[in-house]
Amino acid sequence: MTAMRAWLLDEAPASPAQAAMGRAYVAWRDFAANPLALTGLIIVLLLVALAVLAPLLTAHDPYAQNLDDRLLPPGAAHWLGTDQLGRDILARILYGARITLMIVGLVAVIAAPVGLVVGCVSGYFGGWLDVVMMRVTDVFLAFPRLILALALVAALGPGIENAVIALALTAWPPYARLARAEALTIRGREFIDAARMQGATAWGIVFTQVMPLCTSSLIVRLTLDMAGIILIAAGLGFLGLGAQPPAPEWGAMIAAGRQYLFDQWWVATMPGLAILVVSLGFNLLGDGLRDVLDPRR
Amino acid sequence: MTVTDDETFRMARGRLRSGAVLAGSVAATILGLLLVTFFIGRVIPVDPVLAVVGDRASAETYAAAREAMGLDEPLWRQFLIYLGGVLRGDFGQSVLTGRPVLADIGRFFPATLELATLATLIGVLAGVPLGVIAAVRRGRWPDHVIRVVTLLGYSVPTFWLGMIALLLFYATLDWTAGPGRVDLFFEGLAQPVTGSLLIDSALAGAWDVFGSALDHILLPALVLGTFSLAYIARMTRSFMIDQLGQEYVLAARAKGLSEARVVWRHALGNTAIPLVTVVALSYGALLEGSVLTETVFAWPGLGAYLTNSLLNADMNAVLGCTIVVGIVFIGLNLLSDLLYRLLDPRAR
Numbered sequence: 023m024t025a026m027r028a029w030l031l032d033e034a035p036a037s038p039a040q041a042a043m044g045r046a047y048v049a050w051r052d053f054a055a056n057p058l059a060l061t062g063l064i065i066v067l068l069l070v071a072l073a074v075l076a077p078l079l080t081a082h083d084p085y086a087q088n089l090d091d092r093l094l095p096p097g098a099a100h101w102l103g104t105d106q107l108g109r110d111i112l113a114r115i116l117y118g119a120r121i122t123l124m125i126v127g128l129v130a131v132i133a134a135p136v137g138l139v140v141g142c143v144s145g146y147f148g149g150w151l152d153v154v155m156m157r158v159t160d161v162f163l164a165f166p167r168l169i170l171a172l173a174l175v176a177a178l179g180p181g182i183e184n185a186v187i188a189l190a191l192t193a194w195p196p197y198a199r200l201a202r203a204e205a206l207t208i209r210g211r212e213f214i215d216a217a218r219m220q221g222a223t224a225w226g227i228v229f230t231q232v233m234p235l236c237t238s239s240l241i242v243r244l245t246l247d248m249a250g251i252i253l254i255a256a257g258l259g260f261l262g263l264g265a266q267p268p269a270p271e272w273g274a275m276i277a278a279g280r281q282y283l284f285d286q287w288w289v290a291t292m293p294g295l296a297i298l299v300v301s302l303g304f305n306l307l308g309d310g311l312r313d314v315l316d317p318r319r
Numbered sequence: 320m321t322v323t324d325d326e327t328f329r330m331a332r333g334r335l336r337s338g339a340v341l342a343g344s345v346a347a348t349i350l351g352l353l354l355v356t357f358f359i360g361r362v363i364p365v366d367p368v369l370a371v372v373g374d375r376a377s378a379e380t381y382a383a384a385r386e387a388m389g390l391d392e393p394l395w396r397q398f399l400i401y402l403g404g405v406l407r408g409d410f411g412q413s414v415l416t417g418r419p420v421l422a423d424i425g426r427f428f429p430a431t432l433e434l435a436t437l438a439t440l441i442g443v444l445a446g447v448p449l450g451v452i453a454a455v456r457r458g459r460w461p462d463h464v465i466r467v468v469t470l471l472g473y474s475v476p477t478f479w480l481g482m483i484a485l486l487l488f489y490a491t492l493d494w495t496a497g498p499g500r501v502d503l504f505f506e507g508l509a510q511p512v513t514g515s516l517l518i519d520s521a522l523a524g525a526w527d528v529f530g531s532a533l534d535h536i537l538l539p540a541l542v543l544g545t546f547s548l549a550y551i552a553r554m555t556r557s558f559m560i561d562q563l564g565q566e567y568v569l570a571a572r573a574k575g576l577s578e579a580r581v582v583w584r585h586a587l588g589n590t591a592i593p594l595v596t597v598v599a600l601s602y603g604a605l606l607e608g609s610v611l612t613e614t615v616f617a618w619p620g621l622g623a624y625l626t627n628s629l630l631n632a633d634m635n636a637v638l639g640c641t642i643v644v645g646i647v648f649i650g651l652n653l654l655s656d657l658l659y660r661l662l663d664p665r666a667r
Contacts, residue, residue, distance in 0.1 A: 058463070058466065157351065158351070160344070160348055161352060161354075162355075164348050164351075164352060164648055164649050164652070165352065165355070165645050166603065166607035166644050166648055168608075168610060169610065169625070169640070169641050169644050170355075172626075172629055172637070172641075173356070173359050173637050173638060174359060175629075176629050176632065176634065177359045177360065177634070178363060253474075253476050256476050257610075257611050260476075261611075261626055261629065261630070262630065263629065273476070276478070276479055276482070280482060280615075283482055283485070284486060284490040290479070294476060294480075294483070297476050298471075298475050298479070301473075301475075301476075302470060302474035304474075305470045305473050305474050309466075309470065
């Protein structure tokens, strides 16, 4: 262990791999020293584990209706109670984690690369291309995000695919701004000149030199945004515009529990707690990552 | 709610440019906004006419709407027609209420403004002191507690928090009034002057109406205010940490000023200008957050109007609300820019 630490912290690394691992180790040490960030990481990992292992963790079927057992309070048979159709709420929350992860993952996979490409191209090439692209970005930034997503879903029709499209369309502009700012500082550096003199094309430089350097701040921003995406997705589900019944989407579950709120409080409360814990997890993680990766703080 | 800390803040500050460029960029942004809403309303839907008139419309209504929307024209002319309409304040008719969308918005907006203003007030009054305390006790337990509390404020789904608040404070403890803007008994008693029920009833001296309105607004305003509280507290903390590290703070302490005076007067005084921007941005975010809060509290504002229109596929109303909120957003950004220039001598 000590030898390994010494190897990782070596002031004069023998290989690029050793240097990279050493840097990662130092960053991890900073990160792990922050209990809140570590809590966030654990929550997020737990979410992934629960979603993957959902069938092993509960014997109940999230879709199986049993009207004899409707609206049962939390107890031994149903730990978090049952809903208005007698479905086990815990099972629905566990399977619902898959929907949440899918939405968040898809939005990240669509929005982050779009923002990255737009921002890097805009920042590296500059000129009229930059002006036009940033003007478009500003227009999308001027929109309140939830309301733009609502209007888009209203036009596209309700459903989980359309919710993902709407969320992705509203999510990319901040990434483009961020990537552009990074690209602007990178483009004047000497290694870019070196690459150019070696005969690399402008597009080649953008994709192989500029983009990789923009990713770390983008990841921090993405993690911080995850909570927001989860909340907006849940809001769409709550309004009946996201995932459609009988899918166990958390926001839609809260909406279904609304009419039983004053008598059977658990129906709406439990999925809300799930949303709260998960988005808190992403916020704690993002906060911690920023402290580690952003030297300005 | 999408404002993420200093990122947005830096963006807002980055927009400080000369007046002419500013005006041009605002105009271009509004034009872009209208282009996007035009696209959403006319290009994305399979049948834009159906989206506007609803599927229960008669053949004549359908034909009239198609004619009015100019759908036989090429797309660019359709946009110009649309643009002309919006610039004249014609957002079309609402299918749901049967009245012009702009008139509807004018009727519902004051209730939302009232709610968002009170929520911002709560956010400032609680958020600024929390941020100052966190900065002064940086790295110690008050800082950690405040950090967790503010992150909770960022993480909680407002519509759910609203429901829990109703369950706890209305249904269980009976401390506050339930959903709605005022008790049914007092409905329509105060003469509308400003549109704000609190101000109108106070002006008329109808204190029983005022009391009932206050009773009704407190819970939704608190729920809505949690977000701006969290945002304002976090930004205040980071501004204060910057200020407390400055040399003038050291000088003030060396001069023998009390710590309270150094912190609350000197350091906090210098964060006032950036805080104005933060408050303006959080106000914009609250207009957006009100969509879900109003639905839960049956608050008759713009958010409830928007969700009602959404659920009935009333596209004119949806897009009208989108445009109005978008323009208010742009206006708030502009306002914070201008205030910044006005208040900060370095920005002149």
